[in-house]
Amino acid sequence: MTIQQVATEAGVSPSTVSNLLNGRNHRMLPETRQRIERAIDKLGYRPNRAARQLRTGRTTTIGLVVPSVGNPFWGALARHLESAALAEGYHVLLCNSERDPRRERDYIEELWADGVHGVVLCSSLPSLEHVMPLVERGLQLVAFDRTSQAGDPASLVSISVDNAIGSQLATKHLTDLGHRRLAFVSGALASVNRKERYRGFTAALEQVGIDPSTSVRAPVKGDADDFGDVEASELGRAAAAELLALEEPPTGIVAINDMCALGVCRGLRDGGLEVGKDVSVVGFDDIVLADLYAPTLTTVRQPMKEMAAAAFAQLRSRLDDSGPTQGQSLLFRPELIVRESTAAPA
Amino acid sequence: MTIQQVATEAGVSPSTVSNLLNGRNHRMLPETRQRIERAIDKLGYRPNRAARQLRTGRTTTIGLVVPSVGNPFWGALARHLESAALAEGYHVLLCNSERDPRRERDYIEELWADGVHGVVLCSSLPSLEHVMPLVERGLQLVAFDRTSQAGDPASLVSISVDNAIGSQLATKHLTDLGHRRLAFVSGALASVNRKERYRGFTAALEQVGIDPSTSVRAPVKGDADDFGDVEASELGRAAAAELLALEEPPTGIVAINDMCALGVCRGLRDGGLEVGKDVSVVGFDDIVLADLYAPTLTTVRQPMKEMAAAAFAQLRSRLDDSGPTQGQSLLFRPELIVRESTAAPA
DNA sequence: GTCGGCTGGTGCATCGATGCACCAGCTCGA
C-alpha cells in the first residue's frame, strides 16, 4: 500500500496525494480531494513512517525516560502520557533509567539518534549537564517532577506539582486537627522537590507558631543516591521505629511520598500503634495503593492526568509548530485527599 | 553522520561499510575492517534506523500491549521486558489497551503498519480472533499471562505461569496449616487463567479429602468485563463481608490475585477479624505491595523477570533468525511466598 | 597463454514519502 498505488487509483500523481496528506490542499479542487480520500479508504492506505521520517527527519514518537515503570507513580505517568500522545497520533517510547545517570544519558542519546526529538525526562539528578549537548543540537526536553534550576538549559520546560504548597497543605491538615508534635520523614533532601516539600512543612509549622527546629525530626538516612522505591518504604519503617523511641514521639507524621508513608504505617504498627488513631500519617502522590491500604492513606494528590497532558502539549507545540523555544515552568496545584490515616490526636 | 562519511573517512565504499555492519565480513581484510571500525568510532556514527527500516522492512522495535501500566503488575512486566530488549539493542513501544478490545486491535494494526513485526500481547480476551488477519500476514505474537486456546493461531507463543499449580500451592499451604473451611474469591471465571486457578484450588482440596462442592464458596460478581484492578480489591472486600455472614465462615481464603486479596483483607478487618490470626489469606502475583501491606501477604510469585526474558527471546528468535514458526506454550513454575497473612487456624 | 576459480571489494537500483521548482492552461487588462 504505497502512495503510488493511491495515486494511480485516484488518477493523480503521488505528489498530489502527498500534498493532501500534508495539508497543502488550499488550491485543490474539492473533487480531486474526494477522489484521493476515497482511494485511501478503499486501499486502507497508511503512510510508511520510516519513509516519512527518513525524508523529513521528523518523528511522531516521543521518548519517556522514567526511573522505573515498576513504580506505580511512574506507571501512572506513562499511562496518561501515552493516552495524551495517542490522541494526536504520537507514540511513546518507554525507557527505564533505573535511576542510573549513565543509562539515562545513553537512552536519550539513542533516542536522538533514532530521530526522536522530544523527550519527557523524569530525572532524579539535580543537574541536567549530561544531556546539554543534545539540547544544544535541538532536543526538546520536558523535565517532569522536577522544578527548574539555575543551571538548566534555557529552553527547558519543567512540569511539576507545587511541592511546597502540597506539603504545606498536608502539614496544615495535621495542625488543624490539633497535632503539635510533628515529624517529617524523608531520605536525604538531595533533590529540589524534596527540599521544597520540606520547606512547605516548616512553613506550615511556623504559621501556627511552632518552632520547626525544636519539634521536628527529619530522619536523613543513606546517601544522596538513596532514591529507591521499595527502599522508600523501608526507610519509612525504620524512621517510624526511631520516632517511637523518642521521649515524646510525634503524633503526626508527614512522609516524603506515599511509598515512604506506607513504610511509616508499617513501622508504627510494628510498634503497636494504630495509624489514624494513635498517630496520623500523611503521604504525597496519591498512588493507587493509597486508597487500598488499611487504613486508607491521607495524601496530597498530584494531578497526573493534567500534568501528563501538559507535558505532551508542551513537547508537541515545540516539535510541530516550532512553538516557543523559551523555557518555562508549570507548577500544578496539588490537592489534599483526606482519608483514614489522619485524625485528631488522642 | 552517514555511512558515506564513514566510507570516505576509511577510504572504502559505502557498500563495504554496510557489509561490515551487517556481518558480511567473511572475506574482508582485517586491516580494512579496522580502518572502518576506527572511522566509525572517530565520527561517532550511528546507522539511521529509519533508512535501515525503509530498506529492509525490519525494525528493532517490539510492541508491548498491556491493559494498563498503571497496574504494578504490568509495570513490572514492562520494566523487565524493556530490560531484556535493551540488552539486544531492541526498543519497546508501550501501548495501554485499557482493556478495550477495539483499542487493542487498533494498536496492533498501527504497530504493524509501522513495521513492528513482533508484539507481546497481554489480552484479557479469550479469543484472539481480532488480530488473526495480521498474524496471517506474518505478525509474530507472544501472548503473555494467557495460556493457549484451541482457536489460537498456530504460530502463537503463549507465556504464562502455571496457574493451576500456583493456586494448588496456595491452597495446599492452607490445608497444610490445618485449614479445612476454605473459600476461593474471584470475579467471573471468564478467562482461562482464572479457570485454571480455580481448578488448582479444587484439586488441592480433593487431595486432602475435602469435597469442593460443599465447603467452597466462590463469589462470582459482575459480568465478564469485570477485570478491573481497583475493582478487584473492591470485589474482594465485598466478598469478605459476604463470607463473614455465613454460618460457618471459612478460615482460609484463596484470592484470584493480590489486589483482590488486599481487598479481602480490608473486608475482614471491616468485620473485626485479624488477618493472619483469625483468618488466613493467600494472594497471587506477588506485586510489590504484597510485602508492604499490613500484614504482609502470603502469595504465589510469578517469575516476572524470567517470563519477560522468555517473551523477548521468543520474539527475537522468530524475527531475526526466522526461528521456529510453530507455536508453543511456556508454563513457568510459580513459587509460594509465605508471609504474615497465613497461619494455623485459631 | 588462457581459463577457471578465488579474493576483496564496489556500483547501482531500491525502499516510500516529500516538497521545491516548474508547467500547462486559462483569464483579463491594456
Added chain:
DNA sequence: TCGAGCTGGTGCATCGATGCACCAGCCGAC
C-alpha cells in the same frame, strides 16, 4: 495580441542504508 498573474497540479532529486550482481586482479593448472 501579448504577457502578467493565477489555478491546479506534476516531475524529480532526495533522505541513508542495503545487498545483489558484478568486477579487477591474481594464482595455479593444463
